[in-house]
Amino acid sequence: MKARRWVDTNDKMLLKSPILKLLLFSQLIFSGVYASTPYQVVYLKNYRASDGLPGSQVNYLMQDSKGFIWIATDKGVSRFDGQHFKNFTTTDGLESNEAFRIAEDNYHRIFFYCSNYRVCYYENGLIHKLRSTQRVLVQPFANMFFNRYNELCVNYGLETKVYSFAELKSRKHPGQQPFSSIYGASEEEIPLSEHDLTLLKNELGTAHFNDTTAKINTKPYRLAIQQNHLLLITKDWVHVYQYQKSKLIPLAKISFTGNVTSVYLTGKNTFAVTTVKQGTYIINYITGERKNYLNNQITTSTLIDRENNLWFGTYESGIFLSTNPDVKVINKESGLVNENVLKLNIAGGYLFTGHILTGLSYMKLSANKNSPIGTLYLKQNRSDFNRVTSLLPISGNKLMIGTDNGIFGLNVSNNNPLSWQPILYQGGPVKGIVQHRDTIYFLTSQGIVTLPDGTGYEFSPIRVTSLVWQKDQLLVGSLYGLYKLATPISMKHFKYVRILADKGINAVKCLASNGQVCAIGTEDKGVYLLTGKTLSQFTVPVISSGNIRKLIWTDANTLWACTDNGVSIINFSNNYQTYRVSRLNTSNGLPSDNVADVVRHGNDYYIATDQGIAVTQNLWNTNLSRPILLDDGVPGKQSNFMYGKPVVFNCVALSYKSMGKIQYRFRLKDVDKNWAAAPTGEKRFDLLPPGHYELEAVAADRFNQLSRPLVFQFTVMPLWYQQLWLQVIAVTGAIFISFLLIRKYYLSIIGLQKKDYENALALQRERQRISSEVHDDLGASISGIKLQTEMLSRKVTNQPVFKEIDAIHDAITDISTQVRLIIWSLDVENDEVGSLANFIHKQAIKLFDSCDISLQESISVGEATIAISGEKRRQVYLLVKEVLNNIIKHSNAQNAFLAISLYKNRLHISIRDDGRGFVPDVRKHETMGIRNIYARAKRLNADLKIDTAPGKGASISLKLNL
Template sequence: MWQKLTFVCLFFIVHSCYAQQYLFERYTPKDGLVNNRTRFFFQDSRGRLYISTFGGLSVYDGSRFINYTTENGLAASLVNDIVEMGEDSFWIVPNANALHCLVHGTIRNITTADNFYPVINQILRCSDGYLYAISDDGLFRYENNRFARVLTGDSTAIKADHNFLQAVQVDRKLILLNDPYLGAFPHNAALLVYDLDTHKLIISANDQRFYYLVKSPANDILVTTSEGVRVIDKEALKEGSIVTARLPPPYQAANDLHAGYFYFDRSAALWLSTEDGIIKLDTSGEKEVFNVSTGLPPGYTSGIFQDKENNVWFANDRNGIIKIASRQVLHYTQPKPDFTANDLYTDAGSDSLWLYDGARHEILLVKGERQQLFHGLGPLPGKGHIFIGKRSYLVSDNHLFALHFLPGGLFSLSLLHTDTASLEGYGCFDHRGNLVIVTNRMLLWSGGRMLQYPLRAMSDQAGIDKQNRIWTITRSNALTVFGLFPTDTGATLRVLADYLKVLPVMSPRCIAIDNEGRVWVGTRDHGLYCLFFDGLRLLSYKHLTASNGLSENFVNYLQCDPDNTVWACTPGGLDRIRPRNGGFAIDDITHTNDDYQSIYRILPAAKGVHWALVKGGYMKIGSPPVEKNSYQPHLLFSQVLSGNDLVETTDKTLRLPYDHNAIAFSIGVTSFINETETRYSYLLEGSNNLNWSTPSDRSAINLVNLAPGRYTLRVKAQFLTGDYPDLTAAYPFVILPPWWQTWWFRTAAATALAAILLLLIRFYIRRKLLVQRIALENKQAIEKERTRIATDMHDDLGAGLSRIKFLSETIGIKKQQHLPFEEEISGIRRYSHEMIDKMGEIVWALNERNDSLSDLLSYTRSYAAEYLLQAGIRCQVDIPADSPSCFVSGEFRRNVYLTIKEALHNIVKHAQAEQVSIRMTITHPDRTLIITITDDGIGFDPNTIRPFCNGLSNMQRRIGDLGGSLRILREQGTTIELSVPL
């Protein structure tokens, strides 16, 4: 909470005895106000206070000032008027040719239809439904999003229609005031009346200078003039003339006051700002003055304002803004010159206040405005405590004196008792008028006798309950209850209860008992304890400390009123504790008024008044006002910052990107009574912490490193004074996830992942199937190769072996018949050679070392040359010199080789050729093997092919299996061309 400088203003009333001082709070730029030179106040529907200054606009929410200057968008630092247009929407009128709106804490420019803006001093909403602009440039009506000039067409009106400073409306008439310091037609400061119905203008005809206008609660128009405060005659106004008259009661005291500004509060009291200070005239005619000589800060008061809680504020042109902190608390330095009050006494049934000056041996009786001074006779002690009741006493050191008031303003003392210990503890009267004093013993003066009972240690104060039982607690933490019982010899003290070991350790210093039987104990360092009893049986206790609102934890004196209000005096202030809603509300009387002085003792007087002895004087605490204020403050999110960027506090859910996850909230409560006694706590829904924060006076909440998600910040304001119930508010916001954590990305990623998984599964299955197919194909190839090998062996070797077997059997038969068998032996030899050659071909086709194209071409060339040479045919074989060493399968080699072999076999057998040319080429880039076999034989006629001859068909099939083609050309022999892709 902002630190405040307190100024004590001497509140002067016609009084012959002593000066009373009101407590003031002052707010300056040290507290956050934008500028010390202030002009006027405005309070919106939610309770925020707007202060116009010469350096900008300040908005006070009860916790902090939020400031707007030209750096925030104002066209000029001087703001002339503020108009509330809707919820959290305001028109801000600068002293410039411009117009602004303040929406959700952000300044924006208002654009009119014609971009025309007069220099407006005031905007007034009149009963005809229009907004009127009171401006330096004249009177304007706002309609159709433009400012339309009023009072045109009349030459006199045109001359007078400028430099308007202020206006008020009454009875369909607009009372206008020219600026008294700029000069206007027809004289220095003219008063004009504009009729909203007839649109006619009336101009004052006298030479008075007019300064300010105000409308009274009785609907009269008061105006400050150079002669004093006057009222405008309504009857004369109806007749078309402006006539002023002197004020009637109760405000007649203002007739001769020269005020520059005045104001009516809700109680119809008239406040006037003059060069000599501020004067208040209430409806009873009582006059109160606030001026520099009595402590009001210097400077002229240009604005007076009563807020919704009835606090009164002053706008000072030199010292910021000033609030009357408490109208019920008055501070008195000393009642009269050379008199220093060392002690005071009063009681709830009297309006008399007794003050004792031990050094001067004087007692002063104050009753209302009347004082009576008593001088002491004889040798008197230099200090002590006075007790004024049915009998009067003075206690000093270890002596008890009877106090006797004598005629002629004198008093004397008579010694009643001398004790072995100092009687410095605070005493009191019981319900029978007996004087109770505590030291290290319980002492009771009754019937001319001193009754005594020893205590375990030193005690500082005693308390009396409704049953007239006496309670005391020693510094050793021993709580004892005494009763006074009659005996044959008079009376005696008896212990009714003793609580030695059941209390918390609390270093007691004072005690009081309320009407509900609760025992209050003030301590040295541990605050205040409230002990709950059922009769004399201790049930429980409640502990209150500075964290609960006490001015400090050292309580040196307690006083309880009949209404159960407990007053706690501390070395740093005065606290008032009242039962509220099952708990206790603590009102820090002095600290909230920035008064940090020691309070020694407080006693109740009649009519709810309390008198307190303080350092350097005494205080009067009046009874709180009877009228109840229906105002309920608002708990506001005044500012929200995302990083360093201001966020508009709209009702929409705030949505922030993931990298803007640090948010600062400034909250405030629009209550200006005891602002320091408001405690704030918060709960962030959506986080892992489900507990409310510890209440504190910090109204700023900083949230950092928030994870993406949906949140609701709930805040609570608690009023330690109990003036209002707890307030709560909520602010929802969303931290958006990064794009890689969004639902659409996750959906797309999941879809892509599923697709990839499906593709992987498909690839795996296809690969597995491919492997299985390859294995199957390999198996099939092996089976095929086996079948082919078996077929070849059956076809090529089986036939030869059969022939050999047949020839062998033939030889055996011919040998038995003694026939020649050389021919069969030659056949066996020939077939054996053929079988060996075919076996070599089969082995060559199966050998992996021959799986290259060069091996195929070399083997084929060798075979062709050798075979044709054996047949007596010349052979020419051409193969590429740089034939590639590419891989060719055994099937490829075998089919190509057998096709060439078949072709050569046909040439040898049928062509009758003498020469054969074989040409082998490889084409690029299609990599095709082309083998051309040309002979010079008799040619080939396909029509002469014998039925069931399979040679040519086998050649076509072998080349077709390799994806190639076979052509046979008959030109001067036969040309066979086979083309096979590698």
């Protein structure tokens, strides 16, 4: 065991000396400090070097104004936030790794007194050393703090030693201060008169305390102030005075003997006495109440933080945290043979606890909370698998005990536990026990057995888990659902039906009834409450977990749900329509989150866990402190970040009761709709667009309490090419260049359109010229030749010669017709739909004049001028002519119908007859005429439809977009 280096006024007395080692050894074998003080066993969370502390030897504990816990050890100092230890050593600037005292000044700087008699301080994340070479002397029994003037003070003996350094920025005293002024850590100040000093010295003298004993540290003493109380502190007693009207009035003297290491003020009207191997005693010097914690440890420092948690520093075991000292714990230290408690119940005024392998433990419930604990072993067939599965008290001060190897009865009416003899009623595993009227029902793996008659009712294998009577109905839970037994139960083989399967109740682990409603605990869906025909559900986050181990009604309106994440207490009102929920877990003082059972005795609630039994009277978390969320960055840290650089913020939430189970939530204001959860307080952005932002952060503790929001305001600065003025210039330039390019493009388009217009105009003129010349020259010549052949045919009487001349005449007539068609198609004056319709009409009349087919026409193109090119006119005409010729030559029709219409620039030509018709698919490939019709329609990009069948005529429809 490493000794601490304390110094005396001569800088010679070290704890490492042989004399003091002998003194320490004598303290280790000394008896307890207070034989009459009851020892308080509470749940203590232990943090050691393996958990992040720089060392397990703790010299001092302190909480700063922000809420951080500071720990001085022999290997450095540490700042603890409930989750992480932030350690500082000589590498970080600490004067020495062994620090003895910590104090906060009025500027919220944290000062450390180290083993080299030097002081350094923490500010803005860094350790700073003082420029002064002056040594500071803090004796082992002394206390170090800052007064209202920001002077470093050390209370020892009957005076306050004041140190001033330039870095302290101490304020001037308002006037001449008495030499004997005593200061306190909370800005208190008491000027001691000569009469007061005489009073204190006389008190010390009667116990042989004087300046010499203080200097050599054999009988040290000091003064301390708490509000208007002055405390004269020694290792044997504390004398409390009230400072009133400039004089001291004695109030009380609290004495103690034994192995005291130090005495510290811990809170309002309380101080703590740390000892060797007797733990820490917390004493209220007004009421005289004393409590002892952490027995069998060498305690060095004690702290009560602002959440009312208890912190204990030890010489070799690190620090211990008690989040709720009001919750007492029964464990091995209390005499419990096995801390893994599976079942609880009360019979004959005794609390019985069921375990695995070790049977039952029992303790008398009386006003004396420290009754001895006894153990009762059950004779079972298998010693390797003998859990206690059920405890049920019945009338006559009897206890029914269910185990993995059978059901036992225990008569506890005799108040002598040594005379108790468990009786085995039946072997085999027992899943649960209930009593209904005078009959006991216990559940086995294969069915239900009743006592005292021993009748059994077999089940099919459904993996039963629990049973309960609910309004004269026996319900059985299994891993395959919830079953109701048909009543009355009078046969060996009986009926049972599954219920509530349609409500999602599948794997049932436990059942509990208060006579009015039934609670159903499931494997993963929480608790269902069956109230009449109404079914309601409670699961995460309303309760601690969805996996329910056991349900207990401690009264008609209070239901306990035991889980592996603590126990949830649901208190109902308004006929089970409203409720409130409270949670108990290690953050409330339970020794473990793994809760197995609960039983009530008066105002006390006994809670079974795998680390012992918790005893409490407070079920409601009404005074829990909300987490405190702090910016953990350096003050004055940059709030402007260049685009592309990572943006990182750090915050820390202080909630020591949550024991590290903190959830952080972040969102960018006016950007994110939902909060993003994170396990740590670091938030990082890698590529935020330039702009001004507000990052909101909150912290949720283990009880889903939210901290006040913390807002980080920051700006992401654009790069040079992202600057607004540059972007404006770039956009303006781009618009101007685009304007020039578009202007050039449109000018080129206009030029092309002008050129196309000129070409079209020239083409039109050329067509007009060709049409005129063909009409005037070629047309006249052909007409002359035609006239000459007609005259010649009249003069010739030779029949063969006449036929040849007549053939020449017909050929010339065809040529004349083609020439007229060419002239018509070339003439730009005919480039409109009306001209096309009129031309088709005239040609159709000529075609049908020489045949017996009657032609009926319907032409409706309106008076509007709709343009159509010459080539399209020609192709349309030739297509129509081909169709009309086919009707004349092949249809054997009596009537033909021609319809031409125009609707919204869409030309529709319909031709039909009442002739013999044809097979269109065959004719399409066999005749040139049909092929020509399809070819011309394709050239026109028109819709062509031929509807015909043998003996049903033919109909041809042509639709052309103009």
